[in-house]
Amino acid sequence: MDGTSFASATRLVAEREIGSFVRMKGFWVGFGLLLVGLFALAVLPTVFGGGRSAVAAVGQEALAALRDADLEVREAADRAEAERLVRSEEVDAAVVAEGSGVRVVALSDPPVEVVAALRTAPPVDLLDPSEVGQGVRQLVIMAFAMVFMMFGMGGSAIAQSTVTEKQTRIVEILVATVPIRALLAGKIVGHALLTIGQVVVLAVAAPIALRLGGHEELLALVAPAIGWFVPFLVFGFVLLAAMWAVAGAAVSRQEDLGSSMGLVLLLTIGPYVAVMALSDNATAMAVLSYVPFSAAIAMPVRLFAQEAQAWEAVLSLGVLAGAVVLVVMLAARLYAGSLMHTGGKVGLAKAWNRGE
Known part of the structure; x- marks a missing residue:
């Protein structure tokens, strides 16, 4: 299939994924609750605290x-x-x-x-004119980490839709008209676009919430970090989305999905735990800001605390982007080698050999 046809197939799958999600009430309810929580976190301490x-x-x-x-x-x-x-x-x-x-x-x-x-x-x-208060620092860390973890866990929808398509045999119809790799690309692109849309709304809503809560000084400090957090979050989501897709393709039934999600869950929740636990350790935070799976949280936090320079953020984002390319390439082969497998969970080695 030529590049134009592959792009068309990818767009078709992406539109299908986006359409199916925007028609779900749960999608809007969940995002609405996230926005309400954002405004409550910013305004309620001022009103009642x-x-x-x-x-x-x-x-x-x-x-x-x-x-x-x-x-x-x-x-x-x-x-x-x-x-x-x-x-x-x-x-x-x-x-x-x-x-x-x-x-x-x-x-x-x-x-x-x-x-x-x-x-x-x-x-x-x-005493420390440029120092960010510990309470404010922990609040920002928690906000960045929670948002990343929520969107990362949201990628599990890719695994669920993939295994549902396998279980209902819809996948056989899809691969008859769409190349398997285009199917994977479309799922990642579709969910990434949904994530970008939600992140942009949150990035616009956050300054409004901070102003309503009377936190103008905090807004001046956190605004640059939010600007960096958006691309880090998007790249981080794509990284996890490719892995979620492989987790779904590796099994044939919803009941077996838990057995294939362990590593992805660890790489989604692990950065949250690591950054929260090591936030006071400058050396550990510096290391975490260059590890692809934790960079989306650690680097914006370091920028907010004025512990990192812009060139460090660019370098970290470059490392993350490189990791995304590598993981997506590996995931494409594993996805192709496991999607049509039925009758239980397929091992990674077997999927790799079949994906040639």
Whole structure:
């Protein structure tokens, strides 16, 4: 089959996959819940969280200055203890007596509520002006990791549709008119386009949600990372989608699908667990940002925390793209060698030999 015919067949299969999914209520309900969760995560803490800001006070002058303030005041023995409380984020800021006045100490941004509570605007010392707070960092890591894992797990639909086509013998009709490799390409392209559409909507909705929640400063920090996260997520999804397709082609019944999904599940959930567990280890995060299966989470997180340069992101994306090409080529042969197999699970070695 020539290139034009292959492209036409791929487009036909992709349109079929997209059409079948956009007609499913579950698809829209799931995506709608994801959007609702995004806005809830950004807005609800502002609406219901609030509470009083916690502040450490050092010296009687500081305690007197905060006496009438609507703040949760915690007395600290000296400035060193106050700075420790600020760095550990046990308090939002510290007010330290200095001569006849006071000085405010904060982590990365001037504490507007604390400064406003004082009668005169005091000088503000920032311990780490470029530092991203640990709480914010963990929230961003969780958001990136959860979105990647959800879309990665969504690729299981490719495996389910593949084994359903085998079980109902529809695949025999499909391969009579469409080359097997075009069938695989169409499935990957169709689901990748669905993913791109959803990711673009999320990328547009995220800044809106952050603004509604009053997180403009966080938006300025996270916006570049979101811009990088989109291509990383798309490439990462294609990488997993090819593997999900092989997992579906390797078995003949839905009941057997679990036996072929173990590796793909590990490579989908593993990066989430690894990044969450090692997020405080700069060396480990640097390594994870160049491993294809975890780069989609680790590199945007490092960019957000200002721990990586743009050239590192380009290099990481290049490594991921190269891995996608290699895995898709391998998956095409395995898919071709296992799709028409019936009567149980086919081993990878047998599928490889039959896919020549």
